[in-house]
Amino acid sequence: MKRTKLDIIHDMLKAIEQKGGKIIPTHLLYKSNLSHQRMKLYLEELKGKGLITEAEYKNKMHYELTDNGRKFLQNFKQVKEFTEAFGLG
C-alpha cells in the first residue's frame, strides 16, 4: 500500500531513533526508501517543523531527533488514527 506523508515522516524519524537519535544523510537515504530529491524535500519540512535538527558530530553532518520529534514518534499511532478517522491523510 502506498505510504502516506505521515508514514514517510514516521519512517524517517524512526530511522533516526534507531540509530541512537543521530544519523548521517546516506544512512537516512537508504533507510527511508526515498529518492535523494524527495528526501531533501522531506528533510526541509522536518527541519521546518522542528522535528529534526542538523548537527556536526565527529566532523560529519548528522540529522538529530529533537524532543518534538520523539514526541511525534511516541504519539504516532494516535496521530495516524486521528488522521485516518477524520480523513486528513
Next chain:
Amino acid sequence: MVQVEISSPTWFFGLDGSFEVIAAVIAIVVAFAAWKIWRMTKERSYGWVCLSFLFIFIGFAARGIADLVIEKVITCAPAIREALPAVPGVSRTALVFLGGYLGNIIFTLAAYIMLVGLSYKVEEKAMILLLFLLTLPILVLSSSYFLSYYWMSTVLLGAITYAYYKQCMQTKRKKGRAVTLAFGFLALAQMQFIVSALNVLTPLSRDILYVTAHSTQILGFLMILFVFVRTMMK
C-alpha cells in the same frame, strides 16, 4: 418589538439546552486533540480541524446556554429575567435568544464551511472565504434566519458526509465510516429541524420532530466522541 416563538414541547425545555452543551463539550475535546497534534506536526490541516471544532463549540455553547437560560426564565425565575440587560423594544428573553441563536448560526456555519474545505481538500483558501461571504448575506436577507440556516447546514453537512463516504470507498478504510455516519446524522438532524419549523404538520408532529431532530444531532456528536475515544485509546 421582537417576538420570540420557541417551538419545543414544554417537557423538552432544558433538555435541548443540555444536549447542545454536551455537543459543545464533545467539540472542544476534539478541538483540543487537533490542537495538540497541530503543535506536534505543524500541519495546517490539523489547525483547521481545531478551528472548525472550536467554532462548533462556541456555536453550540452559545445556543445551549441560551436555551437553558430561557428555560429558567420562562419556567422559574423572574429574578434571572430582571438580571438580564434591558434593551428598548426587545424583551430580555428575546435578547438571550438572539444572542445565543445568532452565535450558533454564525459560528456553526463557519465551522461547516471550513470542514467542507478540509474534506474536499480545497487548496485555495479564498474559496472558503467566498463560500462564507455567499452564505452570510443569504442568511441576513432571508425572511427566516432559521430555515435558511438549517437548509445551508443540511447542504454543507451533506457535502461533508458525501466527501467522507467517497474517501471511505476509495481507501477501503473502516475507520472513516463512523465519522461519515456522524456527519450523516448531523445532516439528517438539520433536515428534521427544517420540517419541524414549517407549518405543514400538526403541533404534536412538529414537537415530536423537534425532539427527534435534537436526538439525531446528539447522536451524531456522540459518534464523533466514540471515534475520538477509540483514536486516543491506541
